[in-house]
Amino acid sequence: MASSVSAPSGNPPGASGLTASITGTMNKKKKPFLGMPAPLGYVPGLGRGATGFTTRSDIGPARDANDPVDDRHAPPGKRTVGDQMKKSQADDDDEDLNDTNYDEFNGYAGSLFSSGPYEKDDEEADAIYAALDKRMDERRKERREQREKEEIEKYRMERPKIQQQFSDLKRKLAEVTEQEWLSIPEVGDARNKRQRNPRYDKLTPIPDSFFAKHLQSGENHTSVDPRQTQFGGLNTPFPGGLNTPYPGGMTPGLMTPGTGDLDMRKIGQARNTLMDMRLSQVSDSVSGQTVVDPKGYLTDLNSMIPTHGGDINDIKKARLLLKSVRETNPHHPPAWIASARLEEVTGKLQVARNLIMKGTEMCPKSEDVWLEAARLQPGDTAKAVVAQAVRHLPQSVRVYIRAAELETDIRAKKRVLRKALEHVPNSVRLWKAAVELEEPEDARIMLSRAVECCPTSVELWLALARLETYENARKVLNKARENIPTDRHIWITAAKLEEANGNTQMVEKIIDRAITSLRANGVEINREQWIQDAEECDKAASVVTCQAIIRAVIGIGIEEEDRKHTWMEDADSCVSHNALECARAIYAHALQVFPSKKSVWLRAAYFEKNHGTRESLEALLQRAVAHCPKAEVLWLMGAKSKWLAGDVPAARSILALAFQANPNSEEIWLAAVKLESENNEYERARRLLAKARSSASTARVFMKSVKLEWVLGNIKAAQDLCEEALNHYEDFPKLWMMKGQILEQEGLSEMAREAYNQGLKKCLHSIPLWLLLSRLEEKIGQLTRARAILEKSRLKNPKNPELWLESVRLEYRAGLKNIANTLMAKALQECPSSGILWSEAIFLEARPQRKTKSVDALKKCEHDPHVLLAVAKLFWSERKITKAREWFHRTVKIDSDLGDAWAFFYKFELQHGTEEQQEEVRKRCENTEPRHGELWCQVSKDIQNWQDKIGEILLLAASKIKNAF
Numbered sequence: 001m002a003s004s005v006s007a008p009s010g011n012p013p014g015a016s017g018l019t020a021s022i023t024g025t026m027n028k029k030k031k032p033f034l035g036m037p038a039p040l041g042y043v044p045g046l047g048r049g050a051t052g053f054t055t056r057s058d059i060g061p062a063r064d065a066n067d068p069v070d071d072r073h074a075p076p077g078k079r080t081v082g083d084q085m086k087k088s089q090a091d092d093d094d095e096d097l098n099d100t101n102y103d104e105f106n107g108y109a110g111s112l113f114s115s116g117p118y119e120k121d122d123e124e125a126d127a128i129y130a131a132l133d134k135r136m137d138e139r140r141k142e143r144r145e146q147r148e149k150e151e152i153e154k155y156r157m158e159r160p161k162i163q164q165q166f167s168d169l170k171r172k173l174a175e176v177t178e179q180e181w182l183s184i185p186e187v188g189d190a191r192n193k194r195q196r197n198p199r200y201d202k203l204t205p206i207p208d209s210f211f212a213k214h215l216q217s218g219e220n221h222t223s224v225d226p227r228q229t230q231f232g233g234l235n236t237p238f239p240g241g242l243n244t245p246y247p248g249g250m251t252p253g254l255m256t257p258g259t260g261d262l263d264m265r266k267i268g269q270a271r272n273t274l275m276d277m278r279l280s281q282v283s284d285s286v287s288g289q290t291v292v293d294p295k296g297y298l299t300d301l302n303s304m305i306p307t308h309g310g311d312i313n314d315i316k317k318a319r320l321l322l323k324s325v326r327e328t329n330p331h332h333p334p335a336w337i338a339s340a341r342l343e344e345v346t347g348k349l350q351v352a353r354n355l356i357m358k359g360t361e362m363c364p365k366s367e368d369v370w371l372e373a374a375r376l377q378p379g380d381t382a383k384a385v386v387a388q389a390v391r392h393l394p395q396s397v398r399v400y401i402r403a404a405e406l407e408t409d410i411r412a413k414k415r416v417l418r419k420a421l422e423h424v425p426n427s428v429r430l431w432k433a434a435v436e437l438e439e440p441e442d443a444r445i446m447l448s449r450a451v452e453c454c455p456t457s458v459e460l461w462l463a464l465a466r467l468e469t470y471e472n473a474r475k476v477l478n479k480a481r482e483n484i485p486t487d488r489h490i491w492i493t494a495a496k497l498e499e500a501n502g503n504t505q506m507v508e509k510i511i512d513r514a515i516t517s518l519r520a521n522g523v524e525i526n527r528e529q530w531i532q533d534a535e536e537c538d539k540a541a542s543v544v545t546c547q548a549i550i551r552a553v554i555g556i557g558i559e560e561e562d563r564k565h566t567w568m569e570d571a572d573s574c575v576s577h578n579a580l581e582c583a584r585a586i587y588a589h590a591l592q593v594f595p596s597k598k599s600v601w602l603r604a605a606y607f608e609k610n611h612g613t614r615e616s617l618e619a620l621l622q623r624a625v626a627h628c629p630k631a632e633v634l635w636l637m638g639a640k641s642k643w644l645a646g647d648v649p650a651a652r653s654i655l656a657l658a659f660q661a662n663p664n665s666e667e668i669w670l671a672a673v674k675l676e677s678e679n680n681e682y683e684r685a686r687r688l689l690a691k692a693r694s695s696a697s698t699a700r701v702f703m704k705s706v707k708l709e710w711v712l713g714n715i716k717a718a719q720d721l722c723e724e725a726l727n728h729y730e731d732f733p734k735l736w737m738m739k740g741q742i743l744e745q746e747g748l749s750e751m752a753r754e755a756y757n758q759g760l761k762k763c764l765h766s767i768p769l770w771l772l773l774s775r776l777e778e779k780i781g782q783l784t785r786a787r788a789i790l791e792k793s794r795l796k797n798p799k800n801p802e803l804w805l806e807s808v809r810l811e812y813r814a815g816l817k818n819i820a821n822t823l824m825a826k827a828l829q830e831c832p833s834s835g836i837l838w839s840e841a842i843f844l845e846a847r848p849q850r851k852t853k854s855v856d857a858l859k860k861c862e863h864d865p866h867v868l869l870a871v872a873k874l875f876w877s878e879r880k881i882t883k884a885r886e887w888f889h890r891t892v893k894i895d896s897d898l899g900d901a902w903a904f905f906y907k908f909e910l911q912h913g914t915e916e917q918q919e920e921v922r923k924r925c926e927n928t929e930p931r932h933g934e935l936w937c938q939v940s941k942d943i944q945n946w947q948d949k950i951g952e953i954l955l956l957a958a959s960k961i962k963n964a965f
Contacts, residue, residue, distance in 0.1 A: 168852045318342055333359065333366035340372060352376055360385075364392045367399060374402055382406055397427045404433065413437055425453045431460060440467060451476075455483040462493055470501050485521045488514060492533055495545045504544045511548040527556045531570065535579040543581045550585035564594060568603060580611050591623075598631045605637055617641055629661035636671050648679055664696045670704055678947070682712060699729040706738055711946045718742060733759060733766035740772060749780055767793075767802050774806060783814055801827070801834035808840065820844065835864030842870045850874055865895035869904060881912050896928040899936025903957035910958065926950045935960065 319342060325335040336359025343352035356373040363369045370389035374382045386403040393399055400420035407413045417434040424430060431450040435443045447464035454460055461480035465473040477494045484490060491514030498506040515525060534549040558566050567590045574583040587604040594600050601624040608617040621638040628634060635658035642651040655675065658668045669692040676685040689705045702725035709718035722739045729735060736759025743752035756773040763769060770793035777786035790807045797803060804827035811820040824844055827837050838857035845853045854871050861867045872887035888905040895901065902925040909918045929950055930936060939945060939957045948956070 164852075168848050171851070172848065315342070315346055330362045333363045333369045335359075336363065336369055337372050340376060344376065349376070357385075360388070367393060367396050370396075370399060371402055374406070379406065394423050397424055397429055400424070400430060401433060410437060428454050428457045428460065431457075435463065443467060451479075458484055458487050458489055462489065465493060465497070470497070473497055481517075485517065486523050488518060488523075488530070488533070491517070492537070492545065492549070495548065496537060496540070496542045499542050499544045507544045508548045508551075511545070511552045515552055525553065525556050527553050527558075531574075531582070534582050534585075535574060535577055538574075538579040538581045546579075546581050547585040547588075550582055551589055554586060554589050564590065564597065564600065568600075571603070571607070575607070575611070583607060584612075595627045598628045598634070601628055601631065601634060605634065609637075614641060614645060625657070625661075632658070632662055632665050632667045635661070636667060639671060639675065643675060643678075648675070651675055666692075666696050666698050666700060669696055669701065673704060673708070677708065682708070697728070699725065699732040699735065702729065703732070703734055703738065706735070707946075710738070710742060711943045715742060715746065730762050733763040733769055736763065736766075737768060737772060740776075744776060749776065752776060764796055767797065767800060770797070770803065771806055774810070778810060778813075783810070786810060799830055801831045801837050804831060804834075805836055805840055808844075812844070817844075833860055835861040835866035838864070839866040839870035842874060863894055865891050865898045865901060868894060869898070869901050872908075873904060876908055884908060885913075892924070892928075897930050898933050899930035899940070899953075899957065900933035902928075902930055902954060903933070903935055904961060906954055907958040907961045922951055922954060925954050 319339075322335060322339040322342060325332065326339060329335065336356060340352040340356040340359070343349070343355060353373075353376050356369065356376055359366075359369045360373050367389075370385065370393065374385045374389070377385050383403070383406050386399060386406060389396070389399045390403065397420070400416065400423075404413045404416045404420075407416055414434070414437050417430060417437070420430050421427070421434060428450075431446070431454060435446050435450065438446055444464065444467040447460060447467065450460045451457070451464055458480070461476060461484070465476045465480070468476055474494070474497065477490055477497065480490045481494075491510060495507045495510040495514075498504070498510065518525065530549055530553040534546045534553075537543075537546040537549065554567065554570070555563065567586055571583045571586040571590075574580070574586065584607070587600070587607060590600050591604060601620075605617065605620055605624060608620050618638060618641055621634055621641070624631070624634045625638065635654060639651040639654040639658070642648075642654060652672075652675065655668060655672045658665070659672075662668055669688065673685045673688050673692070676682070676688060685708060689701065689708065692701045693705060702721065706718050706721045706725065709715075709721060719739070719742060722735060722742070725732070725735050726739070736755060740752045740755040740759070743749075743755055753773065753776060756769060756776065759766070759769050760773065770789065774786045774789045774793070777783075777789060787807075787810060790803060790810065794800065794803050794807070804823070808820050808823045808827065811817075811823060821844060824837070824841050827834075828841065831837055835857075838853075838861055842850055842853045842857060851874070854867075854874055857867045857870065868887060868891040872884050872891055875884035875887060885908070888901070888908060891898070891901045892905060902921070906918065906921050906925070909921050913921075926949075931940075935957050936953070939960065940948075940953050945953060945956060
């Protein structure tokens with residue numbers, strides 16, 4: 001009871017519990033972190049994505065970089081005013097040697113001794129380190145430059161300039177005519193009204209009183225107020241006592257008073273007087289008529305224009321320098337010559353003549369000065385100058401030659417040269433010039449005297465030998481050898497003389513004696529020079545001499561192991577210089593030294609095939625197979641030569657001999673089969689193939705057997721042979737192709753598909769098999785399946801341009817040009833240097849963009865025949881006939897084995913060429929015998945054309961070409 005009585009009174013029962021409940025509710029709404037310090041790294045608003053920013057009001061007004069820094073409120077030690085600035089600058093120069101700036105491997109980031117003096121040894125050390133850095137940098141320079149070049153090209157390819165994108169459009173602007181330019185409408189004026197209609201200034205006419213006032217002022221003196229000269233300089237009070245009323249003071253004819261008056265009227269009168277004087281100079285003194293030629297006036301003005309390209313100040317400086325040289329050393333000839341040429345260049349020809357004549361007076365013994373004077377003087381004066389030069393220099397050959405050149409009459413030239421020879425009889429140049437003017441008989445007499453006066457001149461001896469008879473020429477050459485025992489040309493001329501007169505047995509002896517004699521006289525035998533002499537003999541039709549020289553010098557100075565390689569290079573060099581007999585002699589000598597070398601025989605055979613006759617080729621091949629009976633290609637070349645000549649029995653006999661030497665040779669078996677099949681001996685061809693399958697069973701023999709039965713129409717026999725071949729050679733893709741094509745020809749598409757699929761299991765990387773399967777699916781209308789096959793083939797054979805090209809063409813044939821362009825872009829990314837892709841990409845573009853695309857293609861594939869062919873077709877489509885023909889020639893020159901190029905070239909000539917040009921293309925194609933090319937193989941491998949010759953295939957391929965490109 002007591003406890004209940006002592007309970008607080010004043011609050012109703014339950015009031016304290018209500019208060020506690022309310023307080024607890026209020027504390028729950030209050031955030032627990034309010035009033036607490038923020039955690040480390042806390043950024044307000046970062047969680048909800050709000051970030052702080054700064055405006056100009058936070059930074060303050062803009063301040064110039066040169067304004068002084070206001071750091072009056074900076075903390076102590078950080079102010080830059082007064083002495084603290086010097087202290088701060090001194091502290092900044094100190095190095096940061098804190099531990100945080102130290103690396104265990106590299107040390108301190110800065111230099112420990114940067115504050116010390118920079119002496120000579122420091123400079124030398126820095127130079128050494130710089131040289132080392134430069135050397136290390138050069139080691140990878142090419143690789144780095146190549147990488148940078150590729151990166152730049154890639155960047156420019158991905159982000160071309162606007163100029164490049166519109167380059168093709170800008171080229172078309174050149175075709176816009178003047179009428180089309182004028183018909184372009186004017187651009188509308190989009191400015192506002194105030195700008196379109198500007199407010200014109202109001203102009204007030206000047207009153208007549210103003211003109212009258214100025215007319216009166218022109219009659220009187222125009223005075224300048226002296227008070228206005230306080231700072232103008234006209235009246236300058238100077239402490240030194242100078243008093244300048246007006247510059248010029250007292251001028252003759254023009255009175256300038258001290259007040260600075262200027263008479264404008266007298267100045268005009270003086271100008272008119274000067275003009276009258278100049279006009280009077282060009283007037284005739286008798287009749288008063290002008291002597292100026294109106295037609296030649298402009299020409300005279302042009303002749304007065306200086307032809308030099310230098311500055312006038314430079315010419316003045318050069319003139320002063322040369323004048324100083326002349327005055328310092330007046331007997332220095334180059335100074336006078338240079339001075340005269342300077343004046344000549346500046347158009348002052350008379351001054352130049354005067355200077356050079358002064359030079360002849362100061363330097364009378366200088367040949368160059370006299371020749372320069374003769375050059376600058378006109379005709380008759382030049383003759384007088386040269387005559388004067390001869391009196392001072394009677395032994396100068398150049399002066400006599402110049403004197404002869406100045407004469408126009410032949411007799412006068414002869415007289416001058418004979419006079420010169422009286423004074424200088426030992427001059428070869430004078431003798432040659434004199435002999436050239438004489439007739440042959442007189443020239444022979446003069447040369448007889450010339451070789452007496454100049455016994456060491458080879459040219460004079462040889463010229464005399466050419467003019468003499470055979471017997472006298474031999475005597476002359478013998479005397480020449482006695483006087484000049486060290487010259488090879490005399491010996492070579494003697495050999496050519498003997499050959500020309502039919503004494504060919506002496507040629508070899510003379511050349512051998514020449515080598516021996518020259519060596520005895522200490523002359524080094526230069527192999528290259530002698531080969532050049534042999535080439536000259538070849539071009540002069542001295543074949544025996546040429547061959548003798550080659551045999552004598554071909555082995556001089558060559559190591560034994562380098563002989564074969566060097567001789568083959570020499571032969572190629574002679575062929576390139578069109579010295580065919582020299583090349584034939586080199587091959588003949590090489591075959592004597594290397595009779596068992598198949599490569600040498602082969603090179604010689606190809607040389608005879610290209611540059612010789614059929615008889616020489618067959619004779620060489622007979623010798624070749626006798627020395628190299630195991631060389632199959634030599635037997636085959638001999639048999640083919642006989643077959644092309646129409647001698648089939650001789651070809652068979654050669655192949656029979658080849659069988660004896662090479663009993664199991666696949667090439668010889670197949671050549672024999674081809675010979676019989678080409679001559680319609682099909683049964684003999686079958687028997688040969690049967691023997692070949694039994695004795696030399698190879699995949700190619702089986703393939704030829706299947707093809708023979710196929711083209712002859714024996715489909716069942718062909719299929720049986722194909723199955724038999726696949727049992728032995730299941731990894732040979734051509735057998736699977738032939739099996740599928742035979743089934744496809746019979747209309748069995750499902751079986752053909754199965755054959756192709758089986759072949760792809762065995763030959764996964766055979767591109768033609770993938771293409772045949774894809775085209776089969778496309779042929780039967782299964783485009784989706786064909787597309788899937790090509791995608792699978794690209795996965796199995798990445799970076800293959802043929803597969804990409806077929807994919808692009810598939811979409812293009814289906815009418816999906818956008819997809820085709822997309823695929824082409826991907827193909828060029830994967831195969832950027834593929835010529836067949838670039839050639840196709842050119843014609844996928846619209847006509848205006850084709851030229852730009854062709855430029856890109858040439859940059860990537862400069863020497864690819866497909867790209868060159870595409871460019872030729874592009875010019876053809878634009879009717880640029882000359883350029884197209886030039887690019888066709890370039891294409892077949894780079895790759896003569898590309899049959900498509902020959903087909904397009906022949907089609908082009910059929911439309912735009914003459915019969916001679918068409919025949920030339922056809923003959924060149926038959927000689928090169930092309931084998932590759934998409935269109936070419938499509939025609940040549942068609943079983944209906946299996947017996948066609950090269951010319952017939954060319955006609956068929958050209959007929960399939962349409963001009964829709």
